[in-house]
């Protein structure tokens with residue numbers, strides 16, 4: 001390093017690049033870096049800086065344009081120059097920089113949507129930002145500059161879905177595919193007529209506890225979703241998230257013809273496909289989701305079993321429990337119980353279980 005510094009000085013360089021990636025990574029909180037390695041990264045970085053200043057040059061930090069350690073580096077010397085492509089690489093991976101409740105962080109736009117008013121996003125719909133890595137890159141760049149200057153970022157609201165003016169959201173609860181009384185087919189046919197742009201499956205789509213969903217039904221259900229072409233979110237319920245019963249169903253498909261060797265080498269394609277769909281849906285599901293309607297109201301969906309009320313709880317008691325600690329502008333919607341209830345003026349609704357009759361709740 002001394003030799004390099006000597007020659008850089010002789011050649012008259014006024015700005016010297018220093019690769020800071022390892023240093024930044026080692027110092028970022030939550031990074032799994034061995035303490036000794038972090039110390040080495042720290043020492044090398046400090047030594048490099050000392051040498052740069054010794055020859056009267058200014059540093060150019062390479063690999064420093066990500067959220068990690070940015071503010072400290074930027075503030076450490078007003079004449080420091082920062083370079084790097086982290087912001088662009090993150091954007092290509094659908095990651096958006098944002099303020100969070102605990103500081104700054106990354107929002108995965110493959111899953112969530114942000115409502116951002118920054119210089120890069122203000123003229124675009126949230127769905128648009130999340131569809132184009134170039135737009136995310138611009139947003140990340142704006143956030144990065146703001147973070148370098150202010151040392152903090154405003155918290156950005158995050159939603160699972162955001163509806164625009166002409167969108168239509170359908171909510172379907174408790175299809176209970178797998179029990180003989182389930183009216184999932186007529187319900188899906190009705191959905192085809194409505195043709196919503198967005199769909200929330202409000203839990204208990206399948207019933208692994210009291211029912212035995214058929215592999216062919218699972219596949220037709222997914223085919224139907226594909227044909228419907230709506231953006232979909234899946235809220236996990238009580239009868240479709242029960243782990244032992246879920247595993248029992250997978251086992252039923254895996255060993256449909258017994259634990260025999262021929263089946264091991266040539267499994268039944270329909271059963272394999274059903275297992276794949278169930279596993280994917282389970283991974284995709286969330287306990288609760290937040291949707292912003294076109295009228296700016298925010299709806300929080302959950303299955304409802306988490307409220308711990310009996311299935312036949314009276315509506316008053318249920319409403320009280322449902323609306324506990326609710327924001328004024330928020331509407332809460334659950335499924336699960338047998339009695340339906342629709343009181344948007346109070347801020348709550350319950351979707352009826354489509355066993356004896358099915359109910360769809362849909363809204364713009």
Ligand SMILES: [Zn+2]
Pocket residue numbers: 116117118119120121122139
């Ligand atoms: Zn933005």
Ligand SMILES: [Zn+2]
Pocket residue numbers: 203204237238239303305336337
């Ligand atoms: Zn339930």
